[in-house]
Amino acid sequence: MDSEKFQKQDKQQEDLDNWKKWPIINFITKTLVITELEIRKLKHDPTELISRVIQPIMWLLIFGEVLAHARAIPTGHMSYLAFMAPGVLAQSVLFVSIFYGIAVIWERDLGIVYKFLSSPAPRTSLVLGKAISAGIRGFSQAIIVYILALLLKIPLNLNIWALLGVLIFILLGAIIFSTFSLIIACIVKVRERFMGIGQLLTMPLFFASNAIYPIAIMPRWLQIFSHVNPLTYEIDAIRHLMVLNAPSVYGLGKDFGVLLLASIIIVWIGSKIYPNIAT
Amino acid sequence: MIILQTEQLTKQFGKLIAVNHVDISVQRGEIFGLLGPNGAGKTTMLKMFTTLLSPSFGTVKISGFDIVKQPNKVRQIIGYVPQMLSADGTLTGYENLLIFAKIYDLPAKTREKRIWELLELMNLKDSANFLVRTYSGGMIRRLEIAQSLLHQPHILFLDEPTVGLDPIARQTVWDRIIHLSKEYDLTIILTTHYMEEAENLCTHLAIMHLGKVVAQGTQKELKKSAGDPDMSMDKVFSHYAGAEIEIGGNIHGLREISETRQTARRLG
Ligand SMILES: Nc1ncnc2c1ncn2[C@@H]1O[C@H](COP(=O)(O)OP(=O)(O)OP(=O)(O)O)[C@@H](O)[C@H]1O
Ligand SMILES: [Mg+2]
Numbered sequence: 001m002d003s004e005k006f007q008k009q010d011k012q013q014e015d016l017d018n019w020k021k022w023p024i025i026n027f028i029t030k031t032l033v034i035t036e037l038e039i040r041k042l043k044h045d046p047t048e049l050i051s052r053v054i055q056p057i058m059w060l061l062i063f064g065e066v067l068a069h070a071r072a073i074p075t076g077h078m079s080y081l082a083f084m085a086p087g088v089l090a091q092s093v094l095f096v097s098i099f100y101g102i103a104v105i106w107e108r109d110l111g112i113v114y115k116f117l118s119s120p121a122p123r124t125s126l127v128l129g130k131a132i133s134a135g136i137r138g139f140s141q142a143i144i145v146y147i148l149a150l151l152l153k154i155p156l157n158l159n160i161w162a163l164l165g166v167l168i169f170i171l172l173g174a175i176i177f178s179t180f181s182l183i184i185a186c187i188v189k190v191r192e193r194f195m196g197i198g199q200l201l202t203m204p205l206f207f208a209s210n211a212i213y214p215i216a217i218m219p220r221w222l223q224i225f226s227h228v229n230p231l232t233y234e235i236d237a238i239r240h241l242m243v244l245n246a247p248s249v250y251g252l253g254k255d256f257g258v259l260l261l262a263s264i265i266i267v268w269i270g271s272k273i274y275p276n277i278a279t
Numbered sequence: 280m281i282i283l284q285t286e287q288l289t290k291q292f293g294k295l296i297a298v299n300h301v302d303i304s305v306q307r308g309e310i311f312g313l314l315g316p317n318g319a320g321k322t323t324m325l326k327m328f329t330t331l332l333s334p335s336f337g338t339v340k341i342s343g344f345d346i347v348k349q350p351n352k353v354r355q356i357i358g359y360v361p362q363m364l365s366a367d368g369t370l371t372g373y374e375n376l377l378i379f380a381k382i383y384d385l386p387a388k389t390r391e392k393r394i395w396e397l398l399e400l401m402n403l404k405d406s407a408n409f410l411v412r413t414y415s416g417g418m419i420r421r422l423e424i425a426q427s428l429l430h431q432p433h434i435l436f437l438d439e440p441t442v443g444l445d446p447i448a449r450q451t452v453w454d455r456i457i458h459l460s461k462e463y464d465l466t467i468i469l470t471t472h473y474m475e476e477a478e479n480l481c482t483h484l485a486i487m488h489l490g491k492v493v494a495q496g497t498q499k500e501l502k503k504s505a506g507d508p509d510m511s512m513d514k515v516f517s518h519y520a521g522a523e524i525e526i527g528g529n530i531h532g533l534r535e536i537s538e539t540r541q542t543a544r545r546l547g
Contacts, residue, residue: 026384033381040378041369044410111365115426118329120354121382278331 023122030121034129039136049140052092056145059088060152063212073213078246082154086239086246087211089145090231093138093170097177098202100134101185101194108189108277117278124271127179131267134178135171142170146242155244165241165252172259173234177205179263179270186273210235210249233258280307282434282466283328287337290323297323299490300337305434305468305483310460313470314477314516315487321470322362324487325436328468329359342433355383358427362438362470364419368412372403372422375411376429383430397425401455417448421455428459435459437469441476453480478512488520 042049060081067073068080075083107113116126149156157163181198188194208222209231215223226232237255240248248255283305290298298320305311313321326332327339330350338345344352366375376394385393398404401421411419420440427435440456441449457480459465471477477484478498485495494501502510505518 030382033378036381037367037370037378040374041367044369044371109363111361111363112367114326114329114331114361115359115365115379116382117331118354118357118359119379119382120351275331278326 027122027125030125031129031132033121034126035132035136038130038133042133042137049137052096052141053144055095056088056092056141056148059091060085060145060148064088064152067212074217075214076247078243079154081149081152082243082246083214083239084212085145085149085152085154086242087209087235089142089170089242090173090209090235090238091206091211092141092145093135093174094177094202094205094231096137096141097134097174098181098198100130100178101181101198102191104130104182104185104277105189105191105194109191113277117275122271123274124267127182127270127274128175128267130182131175131178131270132171135174138170138174139167142166149242157242157244162241166238169234169237169241169255169259172256172263173231175263176230176234176259176266179266182270183266183273186270186277189277205229205231210239215249230259230262281305282307283339283341283468285337285339288324288327288334288339289336290320290327290332291335296490298327298334301490301492303485303492303495305466307433307466308460308464309483310456310467310469310481312477312481312484313468313487314472314474314481314484315470316472316520318489319472319487319520320490321472321487322438325359325438325468325470329357329436330354355430356433358430358432358435360420360423360427360435360437360440362442364416364423364443366411366414366419366422366426368410370411371408372398372411372414372418373407375422376426379426380429385429393429397428400458401425402451415448417444417451420444420448420452424452424455424459432465434466434468437467439470439472441471441473449476456480474512474516486516486519493519 064081064084067084071080073080073083104113117123146156180201184197184201185194188197204225208218208225209229210226211231215226215232218226233250233255236249237252237259239246240252250258281304283303285301285303288298288301289296301324303311313324315321323332327334327346328341330346330353333347338347340346341353342356344356346353366372367378370378373394376397377390380390380394395404395407398407401424403418403422403425406414406418411422414422424435424437424440437456441452444452453476456467456469460467469476469480471480481498483495483497484501485492486501487493494504496504498512498515499508501515501519502508502512505515507514510518
């Protein structure tokens with residue numbers, strides 16, 4: 001190997017590749033590299049995905065069936081199971097995402113994080129790349145919930161655009177909550193402390209949303225909290241796109257706008273705080 | 280040519296001064312060792328050099344770039360191997376290199392060639408497609424060094440490169456480091472608390488103790504300034520950092536060390 005020769009080759013290549021230097025292109029390619037890294041990990045060890053089958057099954061088959069029989073919750077013309085299936089899907093994605101903070105702390109303890117942070121990759125890419133991979137893990141949850149829903153004879157909208165829409169909203173939800181988790185991890189830095197806080201946050205997010213009951217039946221104070229909870233908008237959109245004839249309370253446009261804005265803000269905050277993990 | 284220079288470099292964690300007004304300069308092509316006991320501040324120094332921590336006070340310039348004002352310039356010309364064995368165990372050796380090749384924008388055309396050359400250089404060709412979690416400590420270290428070389432850095436930072444390795448693995452890592460220095464004229468800054476490593480590997484040394492650099496120079500210079508050109512490095516080390524530090528010695532900084540030590544004792 002001749003390092004001089006290499007450098008010369010690189011110089012020529014550099015001129016050809018100058019467009020790659022544009023910040024936006026650089027940002028996108030680096031983000032995708034980080035996502036690729038996570039996908040490669042998943043490919044080597046998909047067992048993690050399989051172990052996540054259990055939770056949605058429990059919620060739909062046990063909790064869902066029982067409440068459906070009790071007819072305790074008013075869900076309009078929709079059956080209770082049809083109402084809650086999208087909620088269970090969003091919840092599974094939430095759990096996948098909240099796990100990301102632990103992974104970040106783990107990577108810090110192993111030292112992996114230091115190598116990424118000492119590289120020129122944009123910090124935003126490091127954060128967003130991971131967040132997107134949370135979305136991809138979330139897609140596997142969608143497959144599980146759709147299969148369960150079909151078995152339970154829930155009337156699903158299997159139109160390709162509706163399916164694609166569901167994936168987009170899963171992705172946005174995963175970006176928001178995995179980055180939220182990353183931010184907390186960067187603040188607490190210790191795994192045990194994170195575990196407690198992670199639990200503490202997931203449950204309120206879930207219960208203060210329209211996942212398993214409509215917001216209309218909540219007490220007033222909880223309604224207020226639900227309206228600033230991104231999970232509410234994620235579920236509203238997924239419900240409309242997933243279940244045939246399910247109405248959207250806020251409208252897809254508003255759901256999308258709220259989630260996109262929340263994603264941008266939280267990823268921006270995440271990229272500012274992520275370097276703290278190395279200290 | 281000076282490639283790295285610090286001025287009054289200081290890092291404080293609350294009340295603890297982990298790195299205390301350090302001035303060092305490293306010339307191109309040196310294997311520069313930061314030698315010091317646990318807690319001396321070696322890792323903290325490297326974290327500042329690699330833009331992971333910002334100094335509380337003072338400056339660092341690498342190839343003329345300021346680590347605080349031009350971190351992205353610095354990041355493009357440095358390679359870093361952290362103290363822990365930190366290659367990703369859930370990926371193969373090849374994938375570990377591939378991801379970083381992409382992070383560092385190696386052109387797709389030459390990427391494969393470069394990766395396999397480095398695997399060859401680090402004697403890892405045969406295990407390239409195994410998951411890294413099946414690697415031995417020495418193999419992981421060599422993989423990490425390969426990873427840090429992908430983008431042809433001007434300067435390589437190795438934090439305790441052979442800690443936890445058996446003697447044979449340590450020897451191979453030493454051998455690779457010397458090879459890199461000789462063949463590619465690469466500047467290497469490494470930390471260690473193994474006297475043997477400092478002696479066998481480093482052309483230049485800075486002895487660190489409680490956040491201060493108490494002496495620096497070639498081994499010869501250090502021995503001479505410690506008073507005896509035939510002294511073993513062990514003796515040199517304990518001369519500068521050991522228990523019997525004489526207050527008022529002629530070496531710059533010794534007085535402050537013994538003062539810090541007394542403070543440390545009071546606090547502890
Ligand atoms: N993030 C931090 N917060 C508070 N104190 C820290 C932090 N990082 C390091 N320290 C302290 O700074 C001092 C120097 O630590 P450092 O890790 O740089 O030492 P070292 O020379 O690398 O030691 P070792 O040989 O154990 O790796 C130690 O007392 C350590 O406890
Ligand atoms: Mg250290």
